[in-house]
Amino acid sequence: MNPYCVATYRCYDEKADFAKKAISxxxxxxxxxxTDMPEAKKAEMERHLGKVVRVDVHEPVGAGxxxxxxxxxxxxxxxxxxxxxxxxxxxxxxxxxxxxxxxxKLIDLSFSQDFISAFPGPKFGIQGVRNLLGVHDRPLLMxxxxxxxxxxxxxxxxxxxxxxxGGVDLIKDDEILFENPLTPIEKRVxxxxxxxxxxxxxxxxxxxYAVNLTGSTFGLxxxxxxxxxxGANALLFNVLAYGFDALSELSRHPDxxxxxxxxxxxxxxxxxxxYHGISANVLLGKLMRLAGADLVLxxxxxxxxxxxREENMAIKEVLLTEQASRYIYTGSGGPASREDNxxxxxxTSFPVPSAGIHPGLVPLILxxxxxxxxxxxxxxxxxxxxxxxxxxxxxxxxxxxxxxGIPLQDYATAEHPELQAAVKLWGIKE
Amino acid sequence: MNPYCVATYRCYDEKADFAKKAISxxxxxxxxxxTDMPEAKKAEMERHLGKVVRVDVHEPVGAGxxxxxxxxxxxxxxxxxxxxxxxxxxxxxxxxxxxxxxxxKLIDLSFSQDFISAFPGPKFGIQGVRNLLGVHDRPLLMxxxxxxxxxxxxxxxxxxxxxxxGGVDLIKDDEILFENPLTPIEKRVxxxxxxxxxxxxxxxxxxxYAVNLTGSTFGLxxxxxxxxxxGANALLFNVLAYGFDALSELSRHPDxxxxxxxxxxxxxxxxxxxYHGISANVLLGKLMRLAGADLVLxxxxxxxxxxxREENMAIKEVLLTEQASRYIYTGSGGPASREDNxxxxxxTSFPVPSAGIHPGLVPLILxxxxxxxxxxxxxxxxxxxxxxxxxxxxxxxxxxxxxxGIPLQDYATAEHPELQAAVKLWGIKE
Numbered sequence: 001m002n003p004y005c006v007a008t009y010r011c012y013d014e015k016a017d018f019a020k021k022a023i024s025x026x027x028x029x030x031x032x033x034x035t036d037m038p039e040a041k042k043a044e045m046e047r048h049l050g051k052v053v054r055v056d057v058h059e060p061v062g063a064g065x066x067x068x069x070x071x072x073x074x075x076x077x078x079x080x081x082x083x084x085x086x087x088x089x090x091x092x093x094x095x096x097x098x099x100x101x102x103x104x105k106l107i108d109l110s111f112s113q114d115f116i117s118a119f120p121g122p123k124f125g126i127q128g129v130r131n132l133l134g135v136h137d138r139p140l141l142m143x144x145x146x147x148x149x150x151x152x153x154x155x156x157x158x159x160x161x162x163x164x165x166g167g168v169d170l171i172k173d174d175e176i177l178f179e180n181p182l183t184p185i186e187k188r189v190x191x192x193x194x195x196x197x198x199x200x201x202x203x204x205x206x207x208x209y210a211v212n213l214t215g216s217t218f219g220l221x222x223x224x225x226x227x228x229x230x231g232a233n234a235l236l237f238n239v240l241a242y243g244f245d246a247l248s249e250l251s252r253h254p255d256x257x258x259x260x261x262x263x264x265x266x267x268x269x270x271x272x273x274x275y276h277g278i279s280a281n282v283l284l285g286k287l288m289r290l291a292g293a294d295l296v297l298x299x300x301x302x303x304x305x306x307x308x309r310e311e312n313m314a315i316k317e318v319l320l321t322e323q324a325s326r327y328i329y330t331g332s333g334g335p336a337s338r339e340d341n342x343x344x345x346x347x348t349s350f351p352v353p354s355a356g357i358h359p360g361l362v363p364l365i366l367x368x369x370x371x372x373x374x375x376x377x378x379x380x381x382x383x384x385x386x387x388x389x390x391x392x393x394x395x396x397x398x399x400x401x402x403x404x405g406i407p408l409q410d411y412a413t414a415e416h417p418e419l420q421a422a423v424k425l426w427g428i429k430e
Numbered sequence: 431m432n433p434y435c436v437a438t439y440r441c442y443d444e445k446a447d448f449a450k451k452a453i454s455x456x457x458x459x460x461x462x463x464x465t466d467m468p469e470a471k472k473a474e475m476e477r478h479l480g481k482v483v484r485v486d487v488h489e490p491v492g493a494g495x496x497x498x499x500x501x502x503x504x505x506x507x508x509x510x511x512x513x514x515x516x517x518x519x520x521x522x523x524x525x526x527x528x529x530x531x532x533x534x535k536l537i538d539l540s541f542s543q544d545f546i547s548a549f550p551g552p553k554f555g556i557q558g559v560r561n562l563l564g565v566h567d568r569p570l571l572m573x574x575x576x577x578x579x580x581x582x583x584x585x586x587x588x589x590x591x592x593x594x595x596g597g598v599d600l601i602k603d604d605e606i607l608f609e610n611p612l613t614p615i616e617k618r619v620x621x622x623x624x625x626x627x628x629x630x631x632x633x634x635x636x637x638x639y640a641v642n643l644t645g646s647t648f649g650l651x652x653x654x655x656x657x658x659x660x661g662a663n664a665l666l667f668n669v670l671a672y673g674f675d676a677l678s679e680l681s682r683h684p685d686x687x688x689x690x691x692x693x694x695x696x697x698x699x700x701x702x703x704x705y706h707g708i709s710a711n712v713l714l715g716k717l718m719r720l721a722g723a724d725l726v727l728x729x730x731x732x733x734x735x736x737x738x739r740e741e742n743m744a745i746k747e748v749l750l751t752e753q754a755s756r757y758i759y760t761g762s763g764g765p766a767s768r769e770d771n772x773x774x775x776x777x778t779s780f781p782v783p784s785a786g787i788h789p790g791l792v793p794l795i796l797x798x799x800x801x802x803x804x805x806x807x808x809x810x811x812x813x814x815x816x817x818x819x820x821x822x823x824x825x826x827x828x829x830x831x832x833x834x835g836i837p838l839q840d841y842a843t844a845e846h847p848e849l850q851a852a853v854k855l856w857g858i859k860e
Contacts, residue, residue, distance in 0.1 A: 031579055032578075048579050048580035081610075082579050082580075082610075084609050084610075084645060088668060088671035089644060091695075092668045092696065095696060095698075096693075099696050099698030100697060106699070146462060147461055149461055150474070150477075176526065180514070215516065216679055217676045217679055218648060220648075221648065241526075242518060242647075243647060245646060246647045249648050263526075264530065265527060266529050268534075269706065270699050270707075273703035273707065276699065276706075276707070
């Protein structure tokens with residue numbers, strides 16, 4: 001069998017013949033035309049022809065039903081023979097022109113074994129990040145700077161120290177901090193890692209600082225090299241501003257010997273619409289992992305900037321899954337093949353649900369995500385009534401409580417004043 | 431005054447306090463917090479603080495009104511001091527996190543004089559492309575390959591020759607043609623330009639062949655150099671699959687001595703939603719021109735894959751405008767400043783409305799776009815009942831008729847059998 005990559009679309013239309021539309025996609029986006037092709041030519045072109053895998057039409061049902069508009073989920077298999085093994089080629093093939101053709105959203109992508117084998121995936125993955133930190137037995141804790149623009153190196157260093165001293169495992173740059181005269185990347189890295197070393201003497205903890213990789217596209221490798229030469233032990237990257245291929249090439253580059261954290265900036269231009277765009281599980285899930293993100297940020301379902309819980313769970317599933325079947329297309333129908341049950345040849349990526357996180361949400365986060373998650377807070381650390389150090393500590397205490405199976409309200413006592421103060425301010429949500 | 435870039439958002443919300451939301455954007459996406467900042471610090475941070483330029487709230491009106499949902503257009507000025515002078519930095523600043531914050535669409539962007547001066551813009555622009563072709567007195571004609579995947583060099587060469595012999599000025603690769611063993615870029619360029627030379631001996635016409643620039647991001651310059659070394663005299667680029675900065679760097683690179691044609695692949699993931707994404711005039715208009723596209727393709731309002739006419743006109747306006755005022759923010763209110771009336775320091779880009787174009791649409795296209803447009807056809811050339819050469823000729827005749835002020839039906843006679851046959855098949859739409 002020829003290898004295929006498979007795209008699933010949700011199309012809304014009041015009266016379209018969806019079966020016909022599916023055929024027009026399968027032919028139009030591959031060989032161009034088919035029925036009027038001479039038979040001899042057909043034999044030769046067969047390996048380039050797209051296939052309709054499935055068309056599920058959902059007719060609207062009356063009041064009380066779940067389908068209010070007519071739509072169909074259409075699944076098309078595209079022969080690998082038609083595109084090079086990179087994400088731009090795949091996306092342009094499956095959703096280049098088609099993205100502009102009416103109310104249509106790309107809701108899933110599966111790859112062939114061949115295609116996926118061209119991607120080394122995350123260089124570190126969850127296990128690698130845990131190894132760097134020496135932490136294997138609990139969810140990790142990350143914090144983000146409060147405000148950085150217009151501040152100088154010493155202000156950043158101070159903010160960094162307070163976060164590190166509270167016991168966080170990772171600190172990330174603000175994604176809107178670019179190269180600037182006050183805090184250029186090399187000075188920022190040096191000052192912050194010095195603060196990390198100072199905190200380590202007190203906490204005994206390792207720490208990763210994800211510094212924002214920005215600037216010209218063709219200069220990204222050099223900029224990363226510079227950051228790493230000055231000690232950077234992780235990178236933050238605004239993937240969607242540069243395209244998935246830039247991430248894919250950074251992550252596989254031998255000089256980039258540090259984990260890469262993918263920021264979802266601009267993702268809201270793609271995923272929230274019902275009728276258009278690319279769904280979050282593809283955009284912030286499968287493609288991020290395929291392109292090699294070791295950690296992936298996305299809007300949590302808990303805060304002010306929110307993504308629905310089911311979309312969060314779909315992202316989690318594809319970042320954490322070990323089985324190939326969710327990623328690799330092995331032909332439609334029939335019993336699960338050997339490949340379906342094979343291990344996915346990509347390391348897992350850490351899910352980092354972000355925005356609106358306070359210590360009282362930790363039980364809910366761990367219930368939703370399990371232990372393979374990074375609890376990520378900004379205001380929940382800096383806004384702690386006893387200061388940012390206490391903010392980090394309160395989170396660590398909340399994680400400890402959950403790990404020990406103790407309800408948060410029972411742990412938030414005078415014995416753990418930092419958690420107590422946090423819970424008093426923000427409450428507990430379970 | 432500090433230089434600012436200005437973003438305009440359309441926000442939908444049934445009951446939000448939009449004035450308050452505007453302030454939270456202006457502060458939250460710049461200095462982070464303001465009201466609780468010490469006065470001395472405020473003086474220092476003022477130059478980094480975002481400003482609310484305008485908040486226009488549109489309340490819903492009853493039946494017959496034009497506003498069915500409550501929304502506001504919010505305009506925020508972001509200090510240049512906060513970001514580096516590149517498109518990823520600007521987009522991540524103005525629509526990174528914010529894109530995920532409810533029902534909000536980026537509907538306009540203006541740049542500071544300073545910011546825009548970091549962009550050379552199109553290297554050729556409309557005038558430069560016309561100079562290369564030696565055609566200054568009429569709209570240009572472009573055609574696209576019919577089907578390319580699975581075909582070999584000699585089939586491509588034949589298709590190319592038929593298009594060229596019909597009198598088209600430009601031929602573009604299919605955007606889904608990637609590097610492949612049958613038609614690798616260097617062989618494709620050589621064979622097609624040989625066909626162009628053959629056609630030129632018959633028509634006397636120059637021709638640009640926009641060959642698809644694909645593959646790894648960090649290899650794009652080398653790939654372009656290879657194509658140019660083999661004779662490529664134009665490039666096609668799937669900008670949105672690689673990010674605007676890749677285009678910006680390609681277009682300003684001294685070795686890229688040929689015009690770049692921007693393809694809108696994936697644009698439908700951004701612009702069609704009412705509530706989310708980035709509007710077409712920004713995505714396929716301002717940013718494409720700023721990043722240096724000499725020619726910009728977008729879905730025409732005439733065919734099957736359509737964009738509303740007013741969006742087409744908005745793209746045209748920003749590609750063709752000579753005045754700075756539509757691009758450059760010079761401070762709110764007051765009479766137009768000197769800069770408002772200045773010439774924009776960017777060459778104009780050729781608008782290329784595409785999809786569903788046949789000769790009978792030429793009068794309408796020229797009415798909508800004027801002479802500075804490229805008439806671009808696929809099926810309208812290849813599907814001509816007398817063959818592809820006649821297809822190109824029919825378009826040239828339609829253009830001639832319009833130039834001479836002769837109604838198409840009066841020109842589509844036995845004297846112009848190619849146009850006559852086209853009009854018989856597809857009709858005239860005026």
